[in-house]
Amino acid sequence: MLELAILGSGSSGNSALVCLGETRILIDAGLSARQLCLRLENLGVDPDRLSAIVLTHEHGDHTRGIDVFCRKRSIPIYGTTHTCAVVRENVKSEVPWHHFEAGDDFSIEGVNVESFSVPHDAVDPVGFIFRCSQSSVGVVSDVGHVTRMIIDRLKGVNTLFVESNYDEVMLQNDTHRPWSTKQRISNRHGHLSNDQAAGLVSEVASSNLTRVVLGHLSSDCNAPELARRVILKKLESEGHSHVQVDCAMRKDPLPLCKTALESPDSTENGSEHISEEKSAKPAQVCDSTSASAEPPQVSVEEWSQTEWAF
Ligand SMILES: [Zn+2]
Ligand SMILES: [Zn+2]
Structure with missing residues (x-):
């Protein structure tokens, strides 16, 4: 069964x-290499033994750790041809690039990966569905507006991992961002x-x-409890009150969490499935209070960058 963690x-x-x-x-x-290693190790995952990196789009907050x-x-790094072309300009390391086109399906060591286009101000942004025989995980980050195709695919x-970037009133009332930035965030190729x-x-x-799992929350134009x-x-x-909703945050990773079984019976016990612990790291239980579990140490400097760019 697939498991999902948010670093x-x-x-x-x-x-x-x-x-x-x-x-x-x-x-x-999009985290520093140091933080990627630290957070992977904290999940019990050896950074040297990743099967692949897949890219949604080229923006720095999604790619800056690659080099x-x-x-x-x-x-191996998988990205659309256009995305890889842009990312490669800033990557000096020897990387086995694997190009695909938006809409293509491919397989990575037994996991089927389905890609689909999403509207965002990047060269060729995509969302993904990861699928095995037992379960599926949909991922859409950085989406300007919801299209029929996104709904149909997911x-x-x-x-489901989906961005929930801002509260409309908080963004409107924000006095720090220039008008043009607010416009960019909220337009049809910005964020949800x-x-x-x-x-x-x-x-x-x-x-x-x-x-x-809600992600990409603005630190000052949104709040986890509000989202x-x-x-x-x-x-x-x-009528979907059985669904658990968690927020992924910048500093606090969400631990590996099993996805539910696809059989209808399993949904009745969904909370049991998604609360299973990963045996390698018994301290990290997957539930909505997991943010209070010991997160890896994050230096203040690493997170002090201005958050408006992407
Ligand atoms: Zn982003
Ligand atoms: Zn972006």
């Missing part, structure tokens, strides 16, 4: 991990608001969906 999420850096047994796929590498991280490691997934994320989640929700509340309220109003 970090936010405009300062994004990276997640999907595992199936010994297959370990890193989704984006240093790959200096000592030969890890329908039926067991676990809490309400837009809730709309997507409710469209995608089915009896198979047991967990939603959770908006999504939970929408899910409950549509």
